[in-house]
Amino acid sequence: MMILGLVKWMQPVHGYDVRRELLSWGADKWANVQPGSIYHALRKLAQEGQLREVATEQVGARPARTTYEITPKGLDEFETLLRDLWWGNQQAADPFVAAFAFLPALPRPEAVAALRSRGQVIRAGVESMRASMESSWIRDSKPVGVTWMYELWIARGEAEADWCDRVADRIEAGVPYLPESLAGRDGWTAVEPAPEVEREPTPTPNADTETEAETDAY
Amino acid sequence: MMILGLVKWMQPVHGYDVRRELLSWGADKWANVQPGSIYHALRKLAQEGQLREVATEQVGARPARTTYEITPKGLDEFETLLRDLWWGNQQAADPFVAAFAFLPALPRPEAVAALRSRGQVIRAGVESMRASMESSWIRDSKPVGVTWMYELWIARGEAEADWCDRVADRIEAGVPYLPESLAGRDGWTAVEPAPEVEREPTPTPNADTETEAETDAY
DNA sequence: ACGCCGATAGTCAAACTTGTCTAATACCCT
DNA sequence: AGGGTATTAGACAAGTTTGACTATCGGCGT
The missing domain is CATH 1.10.287 (Helix Hairpins)
Structure with a gap:
């Protein structure tokens, strides 16, 4: 629960802030948190009592934004989660x-x-x-x-x-x-030779923060 | 989709076989394929025409098992998928x-x-x-x-x-x-000192048998 | 001969992610 | 001032993954 941690550290925040911070960290790449998941996560955490809704302001006719802060229960959970990740050793899927x-x-x-x-x-x-x-x-x-x-x-x-x-x-x-x-075993027959188009290293969009060296790739 | 590849190589197979092979590779750890997902994947692939149902036998009163094999379309898809993964370079979430x-x-x-x-x-x-x-x-x-x-x-x-x-x-x-x-900035106050329970290095992971990994949520 | 355990085969609902959409406002350039 | 683009907030439905659950059969020890 990255999100818990972020809320803890940015208290009080609304979803959009969290989203921006995550993106600025490039966290959508190395944590499994896409912007879309954030609001759901916030609501779920709130509903589980790990976050508390603090206010709901509205500016003009734009979507109302709800700010959250962490509860003691949430802190507790964050703590154990954090420790599990620091101490546990899990093989990342590659x-x-x-x-x-x-x-x-x-x-x-x-x-x-x-x-x-x-x-x-x-x-x-x-x-x-x-x-x-x-x-x-x-x-x-x-x-x-x-x-x-x-x-x-x-x-x-x-x-x-x-x-x-x-x-x-x-x-x-x-x-x-x-x-x-x-040796005899097959079934491992190779796929068609090659698609004649020569591949070049796919230009991976990179570069969150500045330093925009277009030297691509992560 | 690993699964396509497996079906290609083990043709014809039923879900359980795939599952066993995957587990024997330890693939549940480094690919994101838990046994539970396999059947869904098979059905979806079949429905997309990349796999073809080949037979449905039943032994005694046990659950019927359906065997699949790959279609030309599936082969094609596998090929491009494989190439994307080999050539593309995506950062795994850790x-x-x-x-x-x-x-x-x-x-x-x-x-x-x-x-x-x-x-x-x-x-x-x-x-x-x-x-x-x-x-x-x-x-x-x-x-x-x-x-x-x-x-x-x-x-x-x-x-x-x-x-x-x-x-x-x-x-x-x-x-x-x-x-x-x-420097002045805080909010990064550390969590309670430590839960005095001394942690021990999680049981040494053994290469070819099981290793526990705990789930993280967001 | 009998009960227990592990392997067999797969189902299912719930949880989690994700991409895409909306709709108003702020900013920028000419 | 005007028009276009970017930003702000968040909703939502659709798709995926997952852990838990069934129920049967074959052996093995006793």
Whole structure:
């Protein structure tokens, strides 16, 4: 419950504020919270007694906005939730890994190309993060934790980019996909060769905050 | 949709088979596919014409089971889906990062302890993965891709564990959370000191068997 | 021979997410 | 002043995921 935490820290807030803060953190990318979910979450939390409605003002004929603040019960819940996340160790779901599981379904040259491209994209992302980490804007207008988070992403990114290259090399070298014991087995026939259009690293829209280096990619 | 791929490779299958295969891959952890979703997915895919119902047998008085196989349309869809995932680069949502964002809400000593513990847990996981990678069972009864996936996890894990230690050191050293420019600002008051119950590193995650993960809500 | 346990196969309602829509106001540029 | 765009707040329906639940069959220990 990110949202609980945000309310705690921005008290009292209305949904729109929460939404903006989340987006400014880029949290829609790394937490599973899209703007659309916020209001529902707020209402549900309020109804569970973890938040309390504090006021409902209306400006002109615009939608009325309701401000919330956290209740002791909510604080409590936040605390345990936070601790669970800090102490617990859960493996995040990664769509790429899922796709990688189907490695043999892709023609070798394409797999190699994809991995190489991925490696590059990741490295570019790492670079751009490193840059914005050093930018003074981040450095002295955001809590240090933000920088540290960047460091984590960078570390992960580097590890992953290296892995991409390593694996690409192996695939290129023709390492067989199956151990001999299963050699005959197929069903793992590759998908049609390739869609002739050569792919370029999909231009991922990025850049929340400034530092708009169009060096794309996360 | 992983499931399409699985059906392609195990054709013809019924839901339960898919479920078992997924669980045997541990895919409920790293893909977002819980057993409960499978049947819904199958029906939806069938209804969209990407799968075709092939038979419905019934053994005794047990629930009837329906077997599916993939259609050309499904193959097509799978192909593009697969390529999107291989080429696209999307940042996976990570609950820990979300929690880390609330760093200042935790008393320093606890944050340090939690990070250290996390580092250890991750290292232990890495070790156990390394072990099962070397085990002959994996080596010659599973596709090589599996080993490579382990390598990825190991690389990531090592990067992350190091990061944990680094950050723990800094927090311990008392590095301030906010830049001076924001020094006065609070609202980031830490949560109650600590629930005196000492936490222990969650039981070391074992690579090929179950690992508990707790649900987070928003 | 009998009861218990785990595997088999799948259903279902509830919870959660998400993208899209509305509709008024503020801002900007010429 | 006028017209276009962006911002402000939030509602909503549709789609997905999930955990909990059924009910049967096959073995295994005793």
